[in-house]
Amino acid sequence: MNSRRQQAGFTLMSVLITVVIDGILSAIAIPSYQRYVIKSRRIQAESCLVQYAQYMERFRSAQMRYDQDSSGTANTLPDIDCTTESGLDSYYAFDFAKDSLARRTFTLEADPQGAQTQDDCGTLTLTEAGVEGADEDVDQCW
Numbered sequence: 001m002n003s004r005r006q007q008a009g010f011t012l013m014s015v016l017i018t019v020v021i022d023g024i025l026s027a028i029a030i031p032s033y034q035r036y037v038i039k040s041r042r043i044q045a046e047s048c049l050v051q052y053a054q055y056m057e058r059f060r061s062a063q064m065r066y067d068q069d070s071s072g073t074a075n076t077l078p079d080i081d082c083t084t085e086s087g088l089d090s091y092y093a094f095d096f097a098k099d100s101l102a103r104r105t106f107t108l109e110a111d112p113q114g115a116q117t118q119d120d121c122g123t124l125t126l127t128e129a130g131v132e133g134a135d136e137d138v139d140q141c142w
Contacts, residue, residue: 038115045092046142056106065104066103067101108127110125121136124142
């Protein structure tokens with residue numbers, strides 16, 4: 001009588017094939033996912049820029065100018081929920097573009113920080129006239 005027992009399990013070749021397939025799928029999926037995350041943060045930053053522009057219009061309605069209030073105190077951007085609750089303030093710095101805040105005009109900017117610097121669109125801008133801007137093609141970035 002043959003006392004050989006049949007072995008159950010995986011062969012080395014089947015494990016290697018599985019590892020190779022997993023590596024190929026990861027090489028495709030991870031960069032695609034990262035691009036999606038970067039794009040979603042950019043869209044969220046654009047939404048925050050619009051909220052900041054709305055704040056600026058409310059400020060102008062009350063003070064009759066963008067740059068300062070009636071007592072002469074310079075206008076600064078407040079913390080708003082869209083940046084703090086979502087953690088977007090870790091990926092974008094929101095402020096006025098350099099020398100852009102004046103009595104009748106302003107330009108808001110969202111400057112990418114940390115991992116978001118990989119975004120080709122770079123710094124996003126929005127003016128009092130609603131003109132959108134970016135370091136790259138505006139039509140692709142907004």
